[in-house]
Amino acid sequence: MLFKDLNLIEPILRSLETEGYTTPTPIQEKAIPIALSGKDLLGSAQTGTGKTAAFAIPILQQLHKAKQVGKQYKSIKALILTPTRELAIQIDESIAAYGRNLDIKHLVIYGGVAQNAQITALRSGIDILVATPGRLLDFMEQGFINLAFVKIFVLDEADRMLDMGFIYDVKAIIAKLPEKRQTLFFSATMPNEIAKLADSILHEPVRVEVTPVSSTSKTIVQSMYFVEKTEKTNLLIHILSDKTIERVLVFTRTKHGADKVVNELKYAGIQAEAIHGNKSQNARQKALANFKSGETPVLVATDIAARGIDIENLTHVINYGLPSEPETYIHRIGRTGRAGSNGIALSFCDREEMSLLRDIQKLLGKTVPVVKGHPFQMAVVLQDAQKKSPKKP
Secondary structure (H helix, E strand, O other): OOOOHHHHHHHHHHHHHHOOOOOOOOOHHHHHHHOOOOEEEEEEEEOOHHHHHHHHHHHHHHHHHHHHOOOOOOOOOOOEEEOOOOHHHHHHHHHHHHHOOOOOOOOEEEOOOOOOOHHHHHHHHOEEEEEOHHHHHHHHHHOOOOOOOOOOEEEEOOHHHOOOOHHHHHHHHOOOOOOOOEEEEEEOOOOOHHHHHHHHHHOOEEEEEEEOOOOOOOOOEEEEEEEHHHHHHHHHHHOOOOOOOOEEEEEEOOHHHHHHHHHHHOOOOOOEEEOOOOHHHHHHHHHHHHHHHHOOOOEEEEHHOOOOOOOOOOEEEOOOOOOHHHHHHHHHHHOHHHOOOOOOEEEEEOHHHHHHEEEEEEEHHOOEEEEOOOOOOOOOOHHHHHHHOOOOO
């Protein structure tokens, strides 16, 4: 199937052609017709499946058609709520790209920066608002934003909203939306609280599921390194000495850990930058821009900061520390091997992380291949760490 088979209007097709897109991803192929029909949608898709276009394109087309027939709604017509500043910015950039041939005004708002420019843009009138929960609530309380006329609401990365503690903010925002609206709900995982939220705000939704959360892309080659905790940085430096690795995203569990790894890499002569919640918005955007351009070959990130990172042709992801939640492992390595391309995911496991590894392998239903004979291999590898986890029924 091609994008032209999805009943998209010519201006959007031209924009997609300019971007070099001709074939929709599975989530786009399934979700776009549903969203265009005006029905509520419950989308379950892991990161890197192209879900931004799955909701951005239908929103642009519906608002354009409404304008063509003379329907002019007051205030904001579509609201897209997303957990991180990075993801909000990327969604807004995607809307700009897909809607470049349409007269649709859009704006992104997020915290961590002065509000004056965002308020000025709001006052000029917009059609689509992309926002993070905190800044949106702040503007609502100040009287700058009224959601009473929203026709389409998108809740993106709902599970991450829960992880980041935004769920009560999200519920407060939803309470201000009109009851009669179209809702597009996306979540990579469906914990109980998120499932209950979906049930409470969706009306007879059509469910779209692409790639269950317990699976990873077949194009990603996974490897596990058993290593003492004190030798992890030396192992990382050893791996990064491979000149064929041009760009790599390294995950740490903590902000302090990310900064520490960056400092140790720089001391070893490897250019690296960190991205996490303690960094200013400008610093985060600069680090991300340097990474995208290739100026900085290594980006060290925490899970929350990295959720919105979308880097084309990212070949390597390294788990410096295993995540406490096995689903997060899948989200992390999903940064590579996107849209059918090949990717490599390397993970470090020390003695204290053996139980985390077992949880990951239980979720995957298989063992992750172990790299043996590397210079920093753990002196004694616990035997039960390599037990094959039972496959899911």
